[in-house]
Amino acid sequence: ADPDAVPAGKYAKASLTALGVWRGVAGRLAPAENVRAAMALVEHGAAPLGIVYATDARASKRVRVVGVFPTSSHPPIRYPVALLKASRHPDAMGFRSFLASREGRAIFARYGFAAP
Structure with missing residues (x-):
């Protein structure tokens, strides 16, 4: 690229x-x-x-x-995730938590990403 x-x-x-x-x-x-x-x-x-x-x-x-x-x-390759202070979406915190959950980590691993 x-x-x-x-x-x-x-x-x-x-x-x-x-x-x-x-x-x-x-x-x-x-x-x-x-x-x-x-x-x-x-x-x-x-x-x-x-x-x-x-x-x-x-x-x-x-x-x-x-x-x-x-x-x-090279610098570390990172994909940050953050809950925006102004977020009012009811699923935002749940989605963030899912990404760090056992199930979320398994999905990351399946696609070749290191665990969050």
């Missing part, structure tokens, strides 16, 4: 920079609108390689993982 605009692209640039190869590949990128669009380029043969989240690669039957960036090569 686009390293100047999309989180996945920013993580990819951070990793490639940390590994010392950013300058060598920066001019050969096909920046995409988002991580799924980047993966679609690989799925359709328009790009030989792509950098995507492991959870996205796992969701596709048309790509295979050939490498994984070291966790230390």
Whole structure:
């Protein structure tokens, strides 16, 4: 994904920079609108390689993982959840609690996410 605009692209640039190869590949990128669009380029043969989240690669039957960036090569990838102070929706707190429940954590695990 686009390293100047999309989180996945920013993580990819951070990793490639940390590994010392950013300058060598920066001019050969096909920046995409988002991580799924980047993966679609690989799925359709328009790009030989792509950098995507492991959870996205796992969701596709048309790509295979050939490498994984070291966790230390990029900032932590987090998906925060918060109950907004102004929220008046009656299900908001229940949904937040569900995400951290045993059942919610099992769903996260099934799709390749670490437990919240």
